[in-house]
Amino acid sequence: MDYVINPWMEGNIHKSSRDRSVEQWQKLHHILKDHAIVELVKPEKGWPDMVFTANAGLVLDKTVVLSRFFHKERQGEEPHFKAWFESQGFTVHELPKDLPFEGAGDALFDREGRYLWAGYGFRSELDSHPLIAEWLKIEVLSLRLMDERFYHLDTCFCPLNGGYLLYYPPAFDSYSNRLIEMRVPPEKRIAIEEPDAVNFACNAVNINETVVMNKVSDNLKARLAEAGFKVIETPLSEFLKAGGAAKCLTLRVTEPIIPDRHATVQIETRTVRMEGHLLDAGLINQALDLIVEGGGSFKVQQFNLGEERQSTSNALIKITAPSHQVMEDIISQLIDIGAVSLEEDIQDAKLEPVHQSGVSPDDFYVTTIYPTEIRVNGEWIRVQNQRMDGAIAVTETSEGIVAKCKLLRDLIVGEKVVVDVAGIRTIRKTESREQRNTPQEFGFMSAGVSSERRVELIVEQVAWELRQIRDRGGKVIVTAGPVVIHTGGAEHLSHLVREGYVQALLGGNAIAVHDIEQSMMGTSLGVDMKQGTAVKGGHRHHLKVINAIRRCGSIANAVEKGILTTGVMYECVKNHVPFSLAGSIRDDGPLPDTQMDLIKAQQHYTELLQGAEMILMLSTMLHSIGVGNMTAAGVKMVCVDINPAVVTKLSDRGSVESVGVVTDVGLFLSLLVKQLDKLTSRYHLEV
Ligand code: ARG
Numbered sequence: 001m002d003y004v005i006n007p008w009m010e011g012n013i014h015k016s017s018r019d020r021s022v023e024q025w026q027k028l029h030h031i032l033k034d035h036a037i038v039e040l041v042k043p044e045k046g047w048p049d050m051v052f053t054a055n056a057g058l059v060l061d062k063t064v065v066l067s068r069f070f071h072k073e074r075q076g077e078e079p080h081f082k083a084w085f086e087s088q089g090f091t092v093h094e095l096p097k098d099l100p101f102e103g104a105g106d107a108l109f110d111r112e113g114r115y116l117w118a119g120y121g122f123r124s125e126l127d128s129h130p131l132i133a134e135w136l137k138i139e140v141l142s143l144r145l146m147d148e149r150f151y152h153l154d155t156c157f158c159p160l161n162g163g164y165l166l167y168y169p170p171a172f173d174s175y176s177n178r179l180i181e182m183r184v185p186p187e188k189r190i191a192i193e194e195p196d197a198v199n200f201a202c203n204a205v206n207i208n209e210t211v212v213m214n215k216v217s218d219n220l221k222a223r224l225a226e227a228g229f230k231v232i233e234t235p236l237s238e239f240l241k242a243g244g245a246a247k248c249l250t251l252r253v254t255e256p257i258i259p260d261r262h263a264t265v266q267i268e269t270r271t272v273r274m275e276g277h278l279l280d281a282g283l284i285n286q287a288l289d290l291i292v293e294g295g296g297s298f299k300v301q302q303f304n305l306g307e308e309r310q311s312t313s314n315a316l317i318k319i320t321a322p323s324h325q326v327m328e329d330i331i332s333q334l335i336d337i338g339a340v341s342l343e344e345d346i347q348d349a350k351l352e353p354v355h356q357s358g359v360s361p362d363d364f365y366v367t368t369i370y371p372t373e374i375r376v377n378g379e380w381i382r383v384q385n386q387r388m389d390g391a392i393a394v395t396e397t398s399e400g401i402v403a404k405c406k407l408l409r410d411l412i413v414g415e416k417v418v419v420d421v422a423g424i425r426t427i428r429k430t431e432s433r434e435q436r437n438t439p440q441e442f443g444f445m446s447a448g449v450s451s452e453r454r455v456e457l458i459v460e461q462v463a464w465e466l467r468q469i470r471d472r473g474g475k476v477i478v479t480a481g482p483v484v485i486h487t488g489g490a491e492h493l494s495h496l497v498r499e500g501y502v503q504a505l506l507g508g509n510a511i512a513v514h515d516i517e518q519s520m521m522g523t524s525l526g527v528d529m530k531q532g533t534a535v536k537g538g539h540r541h542h543l544k545v546i547n548a549i550r551r552c553g554s555i556a557n558a559v560e561k562g563i564l565t566t567g568v569m570y571e572c573v574k575n576h577v578p579f580s581l582a583g584s585i586r587d588d589g590p591l592p593d594t595q596m597d598l599i600k601a602q603q604h605y606t607e608l609l610q611g612a613e614m615i616l617m618l619s620t621m622l623h624s625i626g627v628g629n630m631t632a633a634g635v636k637m638v639c640v641d642i643n644p645a646v647v648t649k650l651s652d653r654g655s656v657e658s659v660g661v662v663t664d665v666g667l668f669l670s671l672l673v674k675q676l677d678k679l680t681s682r683y684h685l686e687v
Pocket residue numbers: 005006049052054055074104105106152154155242243244245247248
């Protein structure tokens with residue numbers, strides 16, 4: 001062993017004993033000869049893995065699909081195996097170059113003979129499966145391998161006589177497991193556990209009732225006996241070091257055609273086009289990753305690289321998926337990142353009626369924050385009220401067809417909903433290279449999380465934008481959590497409200513309670529805000545405050561009565577800045593203003609968010625995520641939190657307009673106010 005091409009070989013270079021290998025191989029040969037006629041292929045110098053003849057090709061009757069090895073370490077085996085097959089009178093099919101497929105190591109006939117199980121994910125490419133189906137005229141069921149220790153299908157999957165199946169379920173993704181469960185009845189499935197799996201129990205040679213394998217636990221041996229199989233163990237430890245065992249060392253060359261076999265392929269292919277800064281913005285990687293992660297496979301058919309700094313690239317990507325369902329999942333995600341189907345493949349969106357209000361037909365397309373269009377009667381129409389996690393409802397009105405993003409609960413009978421993924425496209429703005437790469441300039445240029453050094457820079461940008469938006473009568477929304485108060489941010493946020501930089505405040509019960517507590521009692525959750533120490537009995541302060549406001553009937557009444565005279569809530573009332581406080585299960589009180597009907601609270605948030613240009617998200621993951629879901633791409637979001645995980649979660653919307661700042665929110669607000677003051681102060685030349 002001179003190289004490593006699978007995890008078993010790691011650390012084993014030059015570690016296997018030649019004598020022991022020969023002895024183990026001879027033993028296996030001896031056993032097999034008792035049960036079958038064994039032909040030998042002449043070994044070739046320099047190609048040690050030829051010993052694993054399972055990988056020579058896939059044989060059915062007198063036809064063979066020759067392997068195309070994934071690793072160059074094995075590619076030299078191909079001509080030798082080809083010559084052998086030809087000498088034996090086989091018709092040899094060869095796959096196109098660069099389309100790997102590793103023969104019977106990755107493709108196993110059901111022993112009842114109706115279909116072929118074919119693996120992909122490590123050594124064989126999904127795209128090889130349709131060709132195999134065509135050449136061998138057989139139904140192919142594609143199984144995706146997930147665990148690199150089980151890189152070939154025959155390391156974790158072994159169809160046995162009588163329709164039994166010996167296999168290791170965790171080696172496959174859930175779609176593949178479902179497929180297996182659909183085809184093989186429970187009483188025929190022999191699922192094994194890891195200890196047997198790593199001893200290559202699935203890598204067994206099955207001849208009638210005999211199963212030959214490296215090693216097997218008593219438990220598994222008993223289960224196999226129960227199913228009528230006799231296990232012969234023969235040690236193959238030296239071959240395990242190369243990542244193979246009994247089955248890998250053999251290739252069944254007498255695979256009869258069973259008339260019942262028929263060629264129905266489930267595999268689907270589609271082609272999409274992508275355009276934009278595919279490389280710079282990482283879109284192409286994202287697309288290809290999500291195809292593979294989704295269980296599909298791809299071929300980039302065209303890639304035109306934009307050569308100038310500002311020019312965009314475009315690509316044609318052919319996608320293969322093992323079933324329609326998998327294809328749909330992949331395509332819907334590709335749509336989200338701006339891919340469109342090829343012109344000739346474009347169809348109208350598929351619409352299905354709502355039969356029960358508040359419930360969508362199954363399979364509905366889930367919306368994103370990006371501007372979306374759907375095709376109806378050959379024409380693209382823009383979807384209104386864009387938001388995340390909605391369905392697209394289509395109605396016919398006197399002005400024509402109208403499409404709207406709607407929450408499931410708001411769907412009504414008579415509307416139609418877009419299902420499937422046909423006829424949908426999202427529009428991504430292609431921002432320039434500068435916009436993406438130079439956060440030094442004003443504007444919200446990078447969808448990234450700040451390092452501490454960048455905080456000041458971002459404060460400058462935010463102050464600049466706030467000033468501009470205020471001066472043109474625009475709209476800025478603040479979502480704030482109680483941490484704003486605990487960290488001493490109340491006076492600064494009050495200042496922003498008072499000076500007209502905030503057009504609506506969204507939060508929960510807590511921000512208002514703590515703000516009012518501070519304003520009325522000088523403490524925030526019982527901690528003195530001036531001294532920073534706990535006040536005796538202070539833990540009851542917030543309840544007293546709640547009680548006082550409840551007595552007045554509302555925060556506004558408390559302001560009017562002169563009970564509440566400072567603070568964020570006070571400034572909101574005084575300056576007619578609307579606020580919305582959404583309730584939660586842990587709320588004390590609540591304040592009379594807190595909306596405990598969450599559907600109403602969500603609606604109120606949505607109303608206040610209409611027309612927002614910028615959202616400052618201040619230390620509240622809960623309300624910020626809620627707001628993020630309601631907001632279409634294009635609205636600037638600044639998320640400030642001391643916890644980087646929160647910032648990443650919120651600013652990672654894939655849209656350029658969001659920026660994250662990891663810092664103390666009180667500090668952020670004080671810097672922001674200072675910066676705004678600077679912008680407002682008289683201009684004087686530095687001397
Ligand atoms: N060292 C060989 C490889 O990594 C082992 C092949 C095992 N064969 C098999 N059918 N699982 O390719």
